[in-house]
Amino acid sequence: MRDFWYHFRKNRVAVLGAEILVLMTLLAIIGPFFLPYDPFAFVGLPMEPPSLQHPLGTDDLGRDVLARFILGTRVSMAVGFLAAATSILLGVSLGAVAGYAGGLIDQLLMRTAEFFQVLPQFFLAMVLVALFGASYAIIILVIGLLSWPSVARLTRSEFLSLRERDYVTAVRALGLSTWRVIFQEILPNAAPALIVSAAIQFSHAILLEAALSFIGLGDASYPSWGQMLNSAQQILRQAWWVAFFPGLGIFLTVAALNLLGDGLNDMQNPKLRAL
Amino acid sequence: MAGAILSIRNLKADIGTRQGVMRVVDDVSLTIGPGEAVALVGESGCGKSMTALSITKLAPERSVSIVGGEVLLDGRDLVPLSRSEMQALRGNVVGMVFQDPMTFLNPVMAVGSQIANPLRRHMGLRGARLAARVHELIDLVRIPEAARVAKSYPHELSGGMRQRVLIALACSPKLLIADEPTTALDVTIQAQILDVLKSSLKEFGTALLLITHNMGIVADMCDRVYVMYAGRIVEEARVEDIFARPQHPYTRGLLASVLRHDRPPEALKVMTGSVPNLIAPPAGCRFRPRCPNAMAVCATDPPWMVDDRGQGAACWLNSR
Amino acid sequence: MRGIRSNHLAVFIVKRLLATIPLMTLVIAVSFVLIQIAPGDPITVLIGEGNPSDAQIAEIRARLGLDQPIYVQLWHYFASILHLDLGYSYVSSGPVIELIAARLPNTLILMLPSLLIFTVVGVAIGVYAATRPYSARDNAISVLAVLGYSVPVFVLGQMALLFFASWLGWFPTQGMRNFRAPATGLGGLADLLMHLALPAVVLGTRYLAVNARFARTAMIEALGQDYITSARAQGLGEGEVQRQALRNALLPLITVLGMNFADILTGTVLVEIVFGWPGLGRLMYDAIFGRDYPLLMGLFVIVALGVVLINAATDIIYGLVDPRIRNA
Numbered sequence: 001m002r003d004f005w006y007h008f009r010k011n012r013v014a015v016l017g018a019e020i021l022v023l024m025t026l027l028a029i030i031g032p033f034f035l036p037y038d039p040f041a042f043v044g045l046p047m048e049p050p051s052l053q054h055p056l057g058t059d060d061l062g063r064d065v066l067a068r069f070i071l072g073t074r075v076s077m078a079v080g081f082l083a084a085a086t087s088i089l090l091g092v093s094l095g096a097v098a099g100y101a102g103g104l105i106d107q108l109l110m111r112t113a114e115f116f117q118v119l120p121q122f123f124l125a126m127v128l129v130a131l132f133g134a135s136y137a138i139i140i141l142v143i144g145l146l147s148w149p150s151v152a153r154l155t156r157s158e159f160l161s162l163r164e165r166d167y168v169t170a171v172r173a174l175g176l177s178t179w180r181v182i183f184q185e186i187l188p189n190a191a192p193a194l195i196v197s198a199a200i201q202f203s204h205a206i207l208l209e210a211a212l213s214f215i216g217l218g219d220a221s222y223p224s225w226g227q228m229l230n231s232a233q234q235i236l237r238q239a240w241w242v243a244f245f246p247g248l249g250i251f252l253t254v255a256a257l258n259l260l261g262d263g264l265n266d267m268q269n270p271k272l273r274a275l
Numbered sequence: 276m277a278g279a280i281l282s283i284r285n286l287k288a289d290i291g292t293r294q295g296v297m298r299v300v301d302d303v304s305l306t307i308g309p310g311e312a313v314a315l316v317g318e319s320g321c322g323k324s325m326t327a328l329s330i331t332k333l334a335p336e337r338s339v340s341i342v343g344g345e346v347l348l349d350g351r352d353l354v355p356l357s358r359s360e361m362q363a364l365r366g367n368v369v370g371m372v373f374q375d376p377m378t379f380l381n382p383v384m385a386v387g388s389q390i391a392n393p394l395r396r397h398m399g400l401r402g403a404r405l406a407a408r409v410h411e412l413i414d415l416v417r418i419p420e421a422a423r424v425a426k427s428y429p430h431e432l433s434g435g436m437r438q439r440v441l442i443a444l445a446c447s448p449k450l451l452i453a454d455e456p457t458t459a460l461d462v463t464i465q466a467q468i469l470d471v472l473k474s475s476l477k478e479f480g481t482a483l484l485l486i487t488h489n490m491g492i493v494a495d496m497c498d499r500v501y502v503m504y505a506g507r508i509v510e511e512a513r514v515e516d517i518f519a520r521p522q523h524p525y526t527r528g529l530l531a532s533v534l535r536h537d538r539p540p541e542a543l544k545v546m547t548g549s550v551p552n553l554i555a556p557p558a559g560c561r562f563r564p565r566c567p568n569a570m571a572v573c574a575t576d577p578p579w580m581v582d583d584r585g586q587g588a589a590c591w592l593n594s595r
Numbered sequence: 596m597r598g599i600r601s602n603h604l605a606v607f608i609v610k611r612l613l614a615t616i617p618l619m620t621l622v623i624a625v626s627f628v629l630i631q632i633a634p635g636d637p638i639t640v641l642i643g644e645g646n647p648s649d650a651q652i653a654e655i656r657a658r659l660g661l662d663q664p665i666y667v668q669l670w671h672y673f674a675s676i677l678h679l680d681l682g683y684s685y686v687s688s689g690p691v692i693e694l695i696a697a698r699l700p701n702t703l704i705l706m707l708p709s710l711l712i713f714t715v716v717g718v719a720i721g722v723y724a725a726t727r728p729y730s731a732r733d734n735a736i737s738v739l740a741v742l743g744y745s746v747p748v749f750v751l752g753q754m755a756l757l758f759f760a761s762w763l764g765w766f767p768t769q770g771m772r773n774f775r776a777p778a779t780g781l782g783g784l785a786d787l788l789m790h791l792a793l794p795a796v797v798l799g800t801r802y803l804a805v806n807a808r809f810a811r812t813a814m815i816e817a818l819g820q821d822y823i824t825s826a827r828a829q830g831l832g833e834g835e836v837q838r839q840a841l842r843n844a845l846l847p848l849i850t851v852l853g854m855n856f857a858d859i860l861t862g863t864v865l866v867e868i869v870f871g872w873p874g875l876g877r878l879m880y881d882a883i884f885g886r887d888y889p890l891l892m893g894l895f896v897i898v899a900l901g902v903v904l905i906n907a908a909t910d911i912i913y914g915l916v917d918p919r920i921r922n923a
Contacts, residue, residue, distance in 0.1 A: 131629060240761075333824055
């Protein structure tokens with residue numbers, strides 16, 4: 001673990017990513033308790049530029065952009081997190097089953113995963129959300145259901161390479177149950193690769209939610225960054241601030257996750273670091 | 276040796292790793308005369324391939340550095356040469372044949388174009404003359420149907436054929452460095468390839484530096500042998516002498532581990548222990564931890580002793 | 596010998612094309628299932644919320660045989676898609692396939708030049724970065740590439756529109772042509788290019804970043820291969836050595852472009868919405884706004900089938916270019 005921190009700290013870009021991510025997470029968790037205005041109330045004139053009263057200006061209906069941005073941070077990150085959690089849970093379970101069971105079950109699951117990867121994800125998500133209704137539950141479920149294959153394939157390959165190794169064979173020879181072998185021996189070893197995958201899934205989910213909301217398939221009950229961009233599109237030339245800050249929020253969060261994922265990935269590849 | 280094609284003097288090369296600096300080539304001296312075939316033998320990791328790469332300076336610059344000594348090729352020191360000066364010599368004055376003929380050929384280039392590349396560069400051949408020369412070289416390494424083979428891709432050829440292509444590719448230099456050229460091939464093909472190699476060397480009067488751990492091939496191909504252990508030369512001898520009266524205990528171990536047809540297989544001995552860690556090598560003779568004859572004096576560097584037949588070894592046993 | 600080889604090639608192509616049939620079948624089946632399990636009457640999904648008359652609804656029920664058993668309906672659905680009948684949009688009043696066909700060229704005008712130019716530039720940057728791996732220059736390019744594909748195209752698009760079109764006034768903000776002063780011939784082309792420039796560059800940023808990254812990794816790997824050592828041992832110049840590595844590094848790019856096709860199209864569609872470009876993206880946006888389900892389903896089916904076909908096409912191209920597959 002100390003070795004991990006030692007190498008991690010040397011990767012300045014990954015550290016920067018982690019710092020931004022922590023800040024955004026804190027903003028998402030704590031921020032909404034300290035909102036300057038009610039994010040749903042019309043508290044000013046429409047499209048007021050940034051001022052002391054409204055540091056990020058007001059939107060087309062006179063709502064405070066800062067308040068909506070902070071709430072949007074919580075909504076976007078929560079949706080991204082829950083969707084990524086869904087896909088990881090699904091992917092790890094299915095990948096573990098495929099890798100552990102092998103044979104026909106493995107074949108079936110992997111063909112399914114491949115088929116899912118051929119389907120155009122964004123367009124399928126669009127159809128599903130349009131048909132089943134744009135609620136956060138549906139959006140989270142749809143993103144999770146469409147994103148599991150890469151996690152499943154990763155988990156499966158980790159299982160395949162790990163389960164034949166000596167210590168797993170030894171542990172099984174000791175008579176431990178399959179579940180204990182999976183949870184105590186295999187998963188902890190697969191963890192580094194899965195953590196990188198989780199960072200990518202998280203950033204991917206945030207992007208997908210933002211894109212869906214941007215094309216008008218957002219849940220209007222709470223504002224997300226994508227929804228703010230959707231309403232900003234109509235008034236872009238009159239009120240840049242309505243688009244700028246949520247756009248910045250998406251960019252910073254996604255970039256932070258990608259940089260972090262990249263850094264962690266490099267660390268697992270000692271070959272790349274040796275020279 | 277006057278008029279030597281290759282003369283390496285006190286060469287030292289380091290590899291920087293995360294654990295520390297390894298001296299993989301430690302004070303190595305070696306000489307090859309015109310047309311002479313010399314072997315450099317030792318276990319894998321002993322530094323013999325690194326020595327070869329230091330001659331051609333093909334080792335990755337950032338990881339391997341030559342820290343001392345000189346490499347005289349045809350009288351000219353290669354160590355200070357620039358990249359473009361080296362390019363003019365490689366494939367022209369010094370050629371290389373590598374271990375694995377599959378990975379050392381470009382998989383997406385026709386074999387003929389690969390053979391043509393160095394000819395175009397070093398001999399300035401173009402057009403029909405280039406094509407004719409490519410066919411000649413393919414014929415020379417005894418591949419039938421040169422015209423068809425020239426259009427083939429590496430994956431379409433057998434391992435033996437690919438190795439012949441690599442030999443043809445090495446052009447007609449003054450010195451050919453062959454790094455385990457037959458290890459990846461099966462035994463029957465090995466003999467054919469060695470034959471091809473021998474006749475190509477003869478054709479152009481090329482000297483050979485053969486890097487191998489296979490003493491059988493050494494006996495077949497070479498005039499003289501250098502034995503390398505843990506970055507150092509431990510023995511030098513003519514081929515007949517090394518088999519008849521090896522001086523260094525490591526050489527004896529190496530020979531004992533070779534299956535000989537005049538002895539039953541039970542006589543095959545395997546040396547115990549393994550090559551030492553080169554970041555913190557043992558003091559004195561590096562073979563000491565594995566040596567059956569180790570003595571207290573071996574903890575200091577052994578002297579290089581040459582006998583009246585010109586056979587040299589770095590061992591305290593010989594100093595008595 | 597030649598004859599045998601071209602036979603192999605034909606077999607390879609036919610095999611790959613046949614392999615698309617089960618995938619396409621699955622795609623159509625998925626869209627059928629979606630219509631069936633969507634909340635409410637499938638008729639809503641099939642006609643949208645475009646206020647068709649009762650007579651029209653009755654006509655559709657009869658035509659689609661919605662009272663018949665489900666497998667018959669599935670069969671009908673298959674048959675109609677094979678006849679390129681994707682239904683009728685009551686919102687836009689026209690056959691879905693015609694609406695899509697009318698917009699597709701505009702989408703391609705936006706997508707293809709941008710894809711081509713920025714893929715090439717991206718690869719060049721990646722190759723440049725790979726010449727000195729892990730140097731400050733390479734690290735900077737790598738980080739920029741990550742930033743480049745972390746910014747969603749619609750965010751970048753909105754910012755570019757604000758800055759270059761709205762504030763600086765260098766480019767038109769919306770659309771594909773200036774309808775107030777229609778120009779023809781060369782003037783028309785110039786007008787189109789002015790409208791195209793900004794969305795194409797925004798879209799291209801993503802290809803630039805993705806391909807720079809891919810080319811860098813592939814090139815570093817190729818440069819570490821044994822045949823590169825071999826080429827150097829032959830005394831070949833650094834230029835020729837790089838060319839040999841590049842040839843090997845670029846082969847997988849074909850596959851990657853094929854696999855990313857859906858992603859590429861997604862980006863295009865989103866950029867279209869930002870810039871009011873009259874392509875499939877605008878069509879989709881309007882369809883979502885008007886709850887035009889037949890049009891949305893049609894877009895999904897066409898895009899999904901397109902992805903399957905493009906994947907097959909890139910596999911075939913790869914096979915033609917890579918001798919290891921071509922002559923296998």
